[in-house]
Amino acid sequence: MANDTMAVQPELHVSEMAEHLIGSEIIKLSNEVNERIRKGEKIYNLTIGDFNPTIFPIPAELLKRIIHAYKSGVTNYPVASGMPQLRKAVSSVISETQNLSYNTDEILVAGGARPLIYGLYKTVVDPGDKVVYPVPSWNNNHYCHLTLARGIMVETLPEDNFMPLAHVLKPHIADARLIALCSPLNPTGTVFSKQQLSEICEMVLEENKRREGTEKPLYIMYDQIYNLLTFENTVHYDPVSLYPELRKYTIFVDGLSKSYAATGVRVGWGFGPAYIMRKMRAILSHVGAWAPKAEQVATAEFLENKTESGEYLSQFRQRIYERLKAFYDGFMSLKQEGHPVNAITPQAAIYLTVQLNLRGRKTRDGVTLETQEDVSAYILNESQIALVPFTSFGSSSESSWYRLSVGTCRTNEVPTIIEQLRNALMQLS
Numbered sequence: 001m002a003n004d005t006m007a008v009q010p011e012l013h014v015s016e017m018a019e020h021l022i023g024s025e026i027i028k029l030s031n032e033v034n035e036r037i038r039k040g041e042k043i044y045n046l047t048i049g050d051f052n053p054t055i056f057p058i059p060a061e062l063l064k065r066i067i068h069a070y071k072s073g074v075t076n077y078p079v080a081s082g083m084p085q086l087r088k089a090v091s092s093v094i095s096e097t098q099n100l101s102y103n104t105d106e107i108l109v110a111g112g113a114r115p116l117i118y119g120l121y122k123t124v125v126d127p128g129d130k131v132v133y134p135v136p137s138w139n140n141n142h143y144c145h146l147t148l149a150r151g152i153m154v155e156t157l158p159e160d161n162f163m164p165l166a167h168v169l170k171p172h173i174a175d176a177r178l179i180a181l182c183s184p185l186n187p188t189g190t191v192f193s194k195q196q197l198s199e200i201c202e203m204v205l206e207e208n209k210r211r212e213g214t215e216k217p218l219y220i221m222y223d224q225i226y227n228l229l230t231f232e233n234t235v236h237y238d239p240v241s242l243y244p245e246l247r248k249y250t251i252f253v254d255g256l257s258k259s260y261a262a263t264g265v266r267v268g269w270g271f272g273p274a275y276i277m278r279k280m281r282a283i284l285s286h287v288g289a290w291a292p293k294a295e296q297v298a299t300a301e302f303l304e305n306k307t308e309s310g311e312y313l314s315q316f317r318q319r320i321y322e323r324l325k326a327f328y329d330g331f332m333s334l335k336q337e338g339h340p341v342n343a344i345t346p347q348a349a350i351y352l353t354v355q356l357n358l359r360g361r362k363t364r365d366g367v368t369l370e371t372q373e374d375v376s377a378y379i380l381n382e383s384q385i386a387l388v389p390f391t392s393f394g395s396s397s398e399s400s401w402y403r404l405s406v407g408t409c410r411t412n413e414v415p416t417i418i419e420q421l422r423n424a425l426m427q428l429s
Contacts, residue, residue, distance in 0.1 A: 049138075082290075110290065121143045133179070135394030160196075164181070169200065173204075173207050205245060254270065327406065327417075330418035
């Protein structure tokens with residue numbers, strides 16, 4: 001009989017890590033919104049930290065060089081550390097933008113920033129080690145899970161632009177292995193002030209002096225993938241520029257993806273102590289997380305041409321800022337009208353931090369928005385605007401703050417989006 005010939009499917013088992021691993025909350029939300037768009041709904045999807053290539057194409061000269069590299073047969077394995085000419089070009093960029101000197105053996109190229117962050121975690125963090133990171137922040141919870149680290153989330157405050165302060169971090173560092181920092185910060189688009197970062201640097205130096213000769217050091221991961229996208233008078237600071245003695249404890253994460261709208265090109269780089277970078281290279285070599293060779297060669301040529309890269313960055317930065325400023329002005333106008341919304345002045349990156357403090361309000365149907373999830377659903381359904389709540393970045397479920405991303409938005413859409421939000425807000429009582 002048919003049932004007799006059918007094999008019984010055994011119960012499947014996976015590792016504890018895989019069993020409890022969750023996917024990206026942001027990608028999940030964006031996919032849900034995009035599915036509704038595919039079904040015909042007109043929704044402004046301001047969730048994903050990516051770019052619409054029809055609005056923000058990669059630099060034309062970079063594209064031309066990538067195509068030329070493939071046509072020239074640059075299709076075999078790259079050097080494990082990254083192509084020498086690209087590491088040399090990155091060394092020059094670091095010198096010009098941060099006034100820091102890093103040799104090519106202190107630089108590692110990979111397929112974007114994600115493999116570098118994973119490789120860094122695997123290199124300096126043992127299972128059970130403590131990793132301290134602020135929330136909201138991007139993906140540190142997942143990297144802790146992947147590496148079996150013990151993540152310690154430290155909640156930040158809007159009055160500090162959601163940047164972590166030394167005195168808030170200090171109670172957690174005595175037995176920590178890594179502090180994961182990001183500036184400009186995803187999701188907020190805010191940056192460390194010189195004083196804020198200096199106090200953290202001094203804290204780490206003091207802690208490592210205490211450990212000297214007896215314990216493993218406390219490292220800093222410094223994710224600065226958005227550092228070239230700063231606006232107006234915003235200044236990007238980094239630990240090593242402020243305190244050169246932190247050089248042996250700091251590993252930087254950077255790359256091409258955000259500053260040149262090249263998220264799909266997958267060229268990232270990290271730099272730090274040569275010994276740590278060699279160990280990261282070994283790990284990523286086993287994973288096969290290299291950036292494609294043709295893209296590496298093309299990126300090196302593009303970065304070496306200061307006119308090409310400089311002109312693109314200048315106009316790109318201005319176009320991003322125009323959108324952020326337009327949204328900020330729109331939220332401020334809503335606030336002045338008495339609506340319970342707010343926003344933080346745009347400083348950097350492609351994000352605006354906005355607040356929708358609507359819990360407790362009633363819809364025109366008499367339904368009370370009791371939770372922040374209710375608020376998010378209401379804004380999506382009534383104003384056709386999709387934002388990412390800070391809860392997706394580790395913040396408390398009570399947080400009324402959101403990330404607004406402008407990488408897929410046209411400037412002429414901003415007034416419509418603000419007007420649709422205004423209409424939704426006016427329906428609440």
